Amino acid sequence: MERMLISNPYDKQGIWLKGSFHNHTTNSACGSQPLETVYRMYGQYDFLGISDHDFITVHEGERSIPSVFEALEVSSPQRHMLLINPARSIMDDYSNEFSIERYQQLSDSCTRHGGMSVLVHPNRYYSQFWPIEDMLAMKDYTGIEVINGEGNPEYDIAFDKWDALLSAERKVWGFGGDDFHVYGQEKRTWNMVLAEQNTNESILAAMKAGSFYISTGYGFESIRVEDGMIEFNLLSSEGLDRMYKYVTLIGKDGNILYETSGRINSVSYKCRGDEGYVRAAVYLEGGFGAFSQPLFIG
Ligand SMILES: [Zn+2]
Ligand SMILES: [Zn+2]
Known part of the structure; x- marks a missing residue:
């Protein structure tokens, strides 16, 4: 009889840390709150990313959150992709024009720099969404946003796409993201990460290995x-x-x-x-x- 292998991403020692990466400030045209307010709203979180549209917001000013991440949301009119911890040089010759090739290059550039790439709100059918064909055409990325906090259950939830990708033997992790723009969207969904310690490096390493879960x-x-x-x-x-x-x-x-x-x-x-x-x-x-x-x- 063949031996059954069960790969368990939670088989390690660590501490559970709470955080989210998909949050906007007034550096996005549609964002309503400045960075300092977003810091206060998420003041009890262990880590936080700021992901403005096509723009890397630099972390500065007073905050109580121990670990913060630079990020951006690549925002073509067709598809959105979250890049967590990209190199700032990604903005040189940057374009958000959608093609599988360009999005794959941006994703690869981010993951080469030690970051993560996430296909976000795949089921937001009234604006930017991801057809499953495009999610399969993208060769490599860290995960997809399974729960988005915008506040439209019909469009925010994408377990169907996740199961389709996993069933096609794609190893993609499920993320929760508030996509905070306006009051009422904050702290709806987050990620609990089993990390060795609360540092950017430790959080990224744990999440790339799948040592986290989504919570509401x-x-x-x-x-x-x-x-x-x-x-x-x-x-x-x-x-x-x-x-x-x-x-x-x-x-x-x-x-x-x-x-x-x-x-x-x-x-x-x-x-x-x-x-x-x-x-x-x-x-x-x-x-x-x-x-x-x-x-x-x-
Ligand atoms: Zn978006
Ligand atoms: Zn967003």
């Missing part, structure tokens, strides 16, 4: 693998343990592998070997969510 208010304490079993340990406390959880495990083609609910704080799943991948979507009663990265089964 709930979370995981740990995700472990042993003897072909995956154990999802949910955030637990006396208060939380009294509440209902709704857990769905999803595999290739978006198929539901397992579902359960109850006043539980962990879920175990015995892998069969043919799932392709296993990812968890967990809801606490009230709707607070936590969404793991895929654990690839090989």
Whole structure:
């Protein structure tokens, strides 16, 4: 019998850090708040990126957030792509004109510089979105924005595209991003990263390895693998343990592998070997969510 390999991006020591990268300031024409206000709004976060449209906002001024990232949102009229930690020289001869080749070059330039590239709001069908064909035509990028915080559930959520890419054996991580422009969009969705320490280098290394999950208010304490079993340990406390959880495990083609609910704080799943991948979507009663990265089964 062949040995089953389960790759677990959470199999490491570290601290959980909270942050987001997709946020606009008045350096975007559509942004409503200056940088200093955005710093205050996100003052309790462990890390924050500022991603203005086609513009790298330089971090300056007073802030309580320990780690900050330069970023930009490549913003053609067709598709938007978030670049986190690009070299500033990316703005030399910069154009946002959309073609697969140009977006791939920009993505490659950013990841070569140690950064990450994320295809954002792929299902925003009334303006900029990503057809699945273009997402497949792009050869290499870090991930896609699975939850966007604009505030239109019909267009903000893209688990369908994520499962399509994962099922086509593309290793792309799922990101949450507020896309903060105006009050009401802040702190809706974020990323919880299992990093060695709170530094830019450590956060980037962890996220590129998939050691993070998306949260809209709930979370995981740990995700472990042993003897072909995956154990999802949910955030637990006396208060939380009294509440209902709704857990769905999803595999290739978006198929539901397992579902359960109850006043539980962990879920175990015995892998069969043919799932392709296993990812968890967990809801606490009230709707607070936590969404793991895929654990690839090989
Ligand atoms: Zn955008
Ligand atoms: Zn944006």
